[in-house]
Amino acid sequence: MGTPRPTDAEQAETIVDRLEAAYPDSTISLRYSNRLELLIAVILSAQCTDERVNAETKALFEKYDGPEEYAAVSQDELAEDLSSITYYNSKAEYIRTTAERIVEEHDGDVPDTMDELTELSGVGRKTANVVLQHGHDIVEGIVVDTHVQRLSRRLGLTEEERPEAIEQELMELVPEDYWQQFTHLCIDHGRATCTARNPDCGDCVLADICPSEKGDSEIDLASGEPW
């Protein structure tokens, strides 16, 4: 078991420093070329890997251009276009109704406020945060996905379980300049080393400050269960 830094804020800063050194090019891995494509890619990425989404959106973004085209396509055709994505039927409906609303209520532009974004179908606070950060350069919060959720708990930054509650705690601890990057650093470390089932604590740059480190700790703080 590592020894966390004296305060939670120092723990957060040390985590950011170490991960930034380990993953200097960390950034969003979804591919898109405009705000609508970003929004669609993020909706599709729920419970699905970014690789799978990128593979599917290559053809999707060539076939459809602009919210009017997504709003006009039939449910069956769009679902068929997305058939390798998890929950493709629901996601096709989210995309169609979201596109309709963008055309009818936002002059064809993806909105740039949290309230307006979260009124769209299939768009929760996590998706809205990604779109604000990467589509509009507005950083209002921290994107809490499954990696951020797991690592924040393992590393002792929070005991909360719900993403919204975790986000509020992280916003108190992570320096504001790093709210956007914190997510990408956690995702990179979560994929490379601190994986859900078999984290490689022996090769982790955070091992000495991680209270879940497998060498001594018997508990994975992410799940609260024994390793």
Ligand code: SF4
């Ligand atoms: S890999 Fe192990 S030591 Fe590193 S952050 Fe994850 S649980 Fe902690």
